[in-house]
Amino acid sequence: MTNQILITGMGIVTGLGIGKQETLNALRQKRSAVGKLKYLQTIHDEFPTAEVPLSNNDMYRLLQIDENEVYPRTALLGRIALKEALEEAQINEKRPKRIAFISGTTVGGMDKSEQYYIDFLTNDTKNTYIEAHDCGATTDLIAKQYNGKFDVMTTISTACSSAANAIILGANLIKTGRVDAAVVGGSESLSKFHFNGFNTLMILDKEPCRPFDETRSGLNLGEGAAFVVIESEQSAKKRNVMPLCELTGYANTCDAFHQTATSPEGEGAYLAMKKALIKSNLEAKDIDYINAHGTGTPNNDETEGAAIMRVFNENIPPISSIKAFTGHTTSAAGSVESVISILSIQYNFIPVNLNFSRKMESVSFTPATEMKTEKELKHVLTNSFGFGGNDSACIFSKIESR
Amino acid sequence: MKIYIQAAAHISNQEPYSDKWFDTPIVYNQRYIRSIEPDYTEFIAPTQARRMGKILKRALATALKTIQETGVENPEAIITGTGLGCIENTEKFLTAMIHNDEKFLPPTFFMQSTHNTISSLIAVHLKCHGYNSTYSHRGTSFDSALLDAFVQFQLGEIETAMVNGHDELTPDYFNMLEKIDYWKQGEVNETILRKADSQGSFAGECSISLMLGNTLSEKTLCQFRDIEMFYKPDEQQFGKILERFLNRNQLEMNDIDAVVVGINGDKENDEIYQNFGETFFDKNPLIWYKHIFGESYTVSGIGVYVAATILQRKTIPKHLLYKAGTKTEQIRNILVYNHFQNKDHSLILLSAC
Numbered sequence: 136m137t138n139q140i141l142i143t144g145m146g147i148v149t150g151l152g153i154g155k156q157e158t159l160n161a162l163r164q165k166r167s168a169v170g171k172l173k174y175l176q177t178i179h180d181e182f183p184t185a186e187v188p189l190s191n192n193d194m195y196r197l198l199q200i201d202e203n204e205v206y207p208r209t210a211l212l213g214r215i216a217l218k219e220a221l222e223e224a225q226i227n228e229k230r231p232k233r234i235a236f237i238s239g240t241t242v243g244g245m246d247k248s249e250q251y252y253i254d255f256l257t258n259d260t261k262n263t264y265i266e267a268h269d270c271g272a273t274t275d276l277i278a279k280q281y282n283g284k285f286d287v288m289t290t291i292s293t294a295c296s297s298a299a300n301a302i303i304l305g306a307n308l309i310k311t312g313r314v315d316a317a318v319v320g321g322s323e324s325l326s327k328f329h330f331n332g333f334n335t336l337m338i339l340d341k342e343p344c345r346p347f348d349e350t351r352s353g354l355n356l357g358e359g360a361a362f363v364v365i366e367s368e369q370s371a372k373k374r375n376v377m378p379l380c381e382l383t384g385y386a387n388t389c390d391a392f393h394q395t396a397t398s399p400e401g402e403g404a405y406l407a408m409k410k411a412l413i414k415s416n417l418e419a420k421d422i423d424y425i426n427a428h429g430t431g432t433p434n435n436d437e438t439e440g441a442a443i444m445r446v447f448n449e450n451i452p453p454i455s456s457i458k459a460f461t462g463h464t465t466s467a468a469g470s471v472e473s474v475i476s477i478l479s480i481q482y483n484f485i486p487v488n489l490n491f492s493r494k495m496e497s498v499s500f501t502p503a504t505e506m507k508t509e510k511e512l513k514h515v516l517t518n519s520f521g522f523g524g525n526d527s528a529c530i531f532s533k534i535e536s537r
Numbered sequence: 538m539k540i541y542i543q544a545a546a547h548i549s550n551q552e553p554y555s556d557k558w559f560d561t562p563i564v565y566n567q568r569y570i571r572s573i574e575p576d577y578t579e580f581i582a583p584t585q586a587r588r589m590g591k592i593l594k595r596a597l598a599t600a601l602k603t604i605q606e607t608g609v610e611n612p613e614a615i616i617t618g619t620g621l622g623c624i625e626n627t628e629k630f631l632t633a634m635i636h637n638d639e640k641f642l643p644p645t646f647f648m649q650s651t652h653n654t655i656s657s658l659i660a661v662h663l664k665c666h667g668y669n670s671t672y673s674h675r676g677t678s679f680d681s682a683l684l685d686a687f688v689q690f691q692l693g694e695i696e697t698a699m700v701n702g703h704d705e706l707t708p709d710y711f712n713m714l715e716k717i718d719y720w721k722q723g724e725v726n727e728t729i730l731r732k733a734d735s736q737g738s739f740a741g742e743c744s745i746s747l748m749l750g751n752t753l754s755e756k757t758l759c760q761f762r763d764i765e766m767f768y769k770p771d772e773q774q775f776g777k778i779l780e781r782f783l784n785r786n787q788l789e790m791n792d793i794d795a796v797v798v799g800i801n802g803d804k805e806n807d808e809i810y811q812n813f814g815e816t817f818f819d820k821n822p823l824i825w826y827k828h829i830f831g832e833s834y835t836v837s838g839i840g841v842y843v844a845a846t847i848l849q850r851k852t853i854p855k856h857l858l859y860k861a862g863t864k865t866e867q868i869r870n871i872l873v874y875n876h877f878q879n880k881d882h883s884l885i886l887l888s889a890c
Contacts, residue, residue: 178639241651243673252631255713262716269621269834270652271675275880287766288881289681290674292622292652300670307688313765328627331634332647389615389669391660394648406666522648523657525669 139368140306141378142531143316144224146216147474149359149461150185154219159478162486163506167460169343169355175325182339185357185462186325187212205263206276207244209360212467213277213322216360220318221281224364229374231316231366236278236285237305238362239297239321241466243270246326277322286314292466295428296387297321298361299469299519299527303385305365315370320470322360329465330356336395344431344463346456347440347502349493354430357462361470363477380480383514383532384415390524396434401442403526404428408446408516411528417514420450422530424485426476426517429456429502430463439518440498453503459489469519473529476515480533483512540690540749541890542758543609545842546602548572548595548744549830554602556846559854562829565739568725569711570831572742588645589658590625592705592744596655597662599746600699604663606756607748614668614698615656616685618678620834622652625707655703668695676799676877678702679745679838680766683885686749687764697750702838704743711740719832721802730802730828731859738801741831745838747845753890759848759871762786762886769880775813782884788870793821797844797873799837800859801827809879814860818872822862824853837875841885844871848889 147154150168151161161168168185175186194211195202198218206214221227226234244267251261266272274290287308291300298321305317333339333356340353371378388410390403397403412419425447428439436456443451457475464471475486488502513533520526550565551558553575577586577594580601586594596617604610621627630646648654653671660669668689672681679702686698706714714720721729721737730738749761765782767774783789796818798810814823826843830836847853851868873885 241653249631249634252635255716256709259716265713265717268713269675270673271620271678274674283769285768288674288768289672289677289684289766292619292671292673293656293669294651294653304670304685304688307685307692307694311688311691313688327634327639328631329647331639331642332630332644332650335642335644335647387668387670389657389660389666391657391664391666391669393661394654394657395644402666521653522651523653523669524660525653525657525671 140309140382141366141368141371142363142380142382142477143366143371143376143378144220144364145474145477146219147361147471148187148212148215149464149471150187150357151461153215155478159482162460165487165489167489169459169462175327177327177330179330179334181341183343183355185355187358205267207267207273208246208324209240209242209322210273210276212324212358212360213238216362217277220362220364225376231370231374233286233314235305235308235314235317236288237291237301237317237319238274238277239291239301239466240270240273240323241292241294241297242323242326242329243273244268245328246324249327293525294521294523295465295468296519296521296525296527297466297469299529300387302473302529303387303527306382306385309365309367316364316366318362318364320362321467323358323464323466325356325358338432340431343490344459345490346429346431346458346488347436347495348491349495351431351433351436354432354458355462357464359461359464359467359471361467361474363470363473378534380477381532381534382529384411384530386410386414387527390526392524395522397438399438401438403524404439404442404518404520405445407526407528408442411516411530415530419447422452422514422516423510423512424452424479424515425454426472426515427454427456428518428520430458437497440495444499451500453485454500455486455488455503457486469527472517476517476531480512480515480531483508538690538751540751540761541753542747542761542845543750543754544603544606544748544756545758545845546599546746547839547842548575548599549839550741558829559846559850562856566724566726568720568739570741572744590623590649592623592625592703593649593655593658595744596701596703597658599744600659603699603746603748609697609748609750611663611665612697612699613695614686614689615659615665616670616682616698617656617701617703618672618682618835619652619655619703620673620675620678621704622673623650623654624710625705626650628707628709676834676837677766677881677883679835680875680883684764684766700747700749702743702745702835704833704835706740706742706833727828733802733804733807736803738803738827738832741833741836743833743836743839745842757890758845760888760890762888765884767882770882772816776817779817786886790818793870793872794866794868795822795824795853795871797824797840797871799827799840799875800825801832809876820863822853822858823860824857825859826857840873840875844873844887847871848887
């Protein structure tokens, strides 16, 4: 059994670009990826969206995948992020003894299934895509080029908290000594299916989203993938790799209120943050920055705000949502925002909450609009909430900060 | 720390909630059998049931059945494995979207299409604010859910957990999987499945709910001792993993009174069990269950339930015996071995109380 869980590598792709450097640059330049749809074919193209600026063909070329191979967009995005994470953690050169791969997705191969569904049922021209439909198939494809490298693989699907829950399972597998390291996170491409789904719920904003703003009226969808390599202290030492930070706390709870709405007092969100703090042996006042879920929907920000006030009382640290940068990357959001939280610790800055103008009446705080920090970021809490009340929170800490 | 399977409830092609299949299974000859629906009014109000798809009704009913059996009204974790999630609602939303050209879509089918709808529905119903998660990893979705629960017990995070496996199979999805050789052609029976000289199995649906806890009661089915998941092992690696797994539980293969395997009549699938079986558990009785319950992504949950029932009843019914072993002692320890397409593999160890 081990106690310390270290982060030794990470990879990311979102509308902000490929890799940590492009992500960091965009965050520092306050450059949002939300804009007009280019690749997804839908009649609802009036909604601003944050697409990854690459076509599927671009990604096939980038990853040197044979054009005859079947890869849904979620798998392509996942491969890009996985490659960067494994490189930084030097997994290929210095393999940990036992390593897991845990990926979160909900869309899976739906972008292709929705295109070829009629073909699936009426002719035999697109049958190769059938096997790629389900979530688990996507995980297989993401890891395919590392055939046999991972000792255990699985897929989590808890909607918009999927990637955060992958981090939690990975940490538990390491703590019980089942694996020495785990590559954890999630991947999600846009699909017409969930674009329309979110539209029927009337939670998409026709303007760029405004998290924690009184005028907010919905979210913008995004897409992306991110993976972090988490590892036991012993394994990182043995492999002689430099840890980026430590995963000190995490929790998964359920709001148990409604399928697509959150309870007014934000019970699930409250419990997730509270339990993550307990696990990390930290107090609310120790948290230097909250990377909020902050989708920009009236419902989420209201209840998340209420929950934050309950947990932090008068010790509310700087808070921001980066959804106005990347859009809501749904199943990937938990790891996308974990990577961004880790970057904020590494480079000591607060990713700002874009598009803020008017304070919410129901909360005591205003989101951070300045990158400058008053004190060094040592402990960052990131929230990840999903449909069905699947609420998770993770706390990342600067090494030697405990 | 000991973990027990305190209760199990299923809705499948066999009589709902019942273990009649143990003595007199219903035998089918068709290659696509949907589950026998129970009278849901025992657990779900008709007004509520009308708004729920098949998989959700089955999930809630099996969950409430295990709660009724155990009295555990607030499990500390609710974890579900599902290969396809709420595929019926997914198809409804998808076809409406295609046929109506993305217009006039009702939100309900979308709201109830995501995989995590199942675990969250149960949590909303029970007002469970504890750990809640969903695994969707093909043929080891249920196994993943079980692993998650196991490590949380080990870490002392929980003392009770509800672990579920749910998959519905719509006619359209059956047809789609038919195109990629998931199913046998024509009539299916035990002889054909045993022969396993062609691709495909026969299709079932799976709903299973297990209540796990660290206390023993009169109703407890068995002890859940360990689980291991691993990826694409060759023979040597499999041997090492099996040995390590048994060692850490102070057992050797000779102590295993039966191995429950996922033999389903598909040539490639069954060869893996046959090959590893000949090398590593040649003397142990082999038990199969998919010839009764059919194939589905989460049917490995039924495999665990079958093993647990055998441990409780302390005998192996003849119709479940794929191959007799050389040892005929009492039934103390059962190993459940599952793999999917020779990629993801799992070993689950259960022992009599």
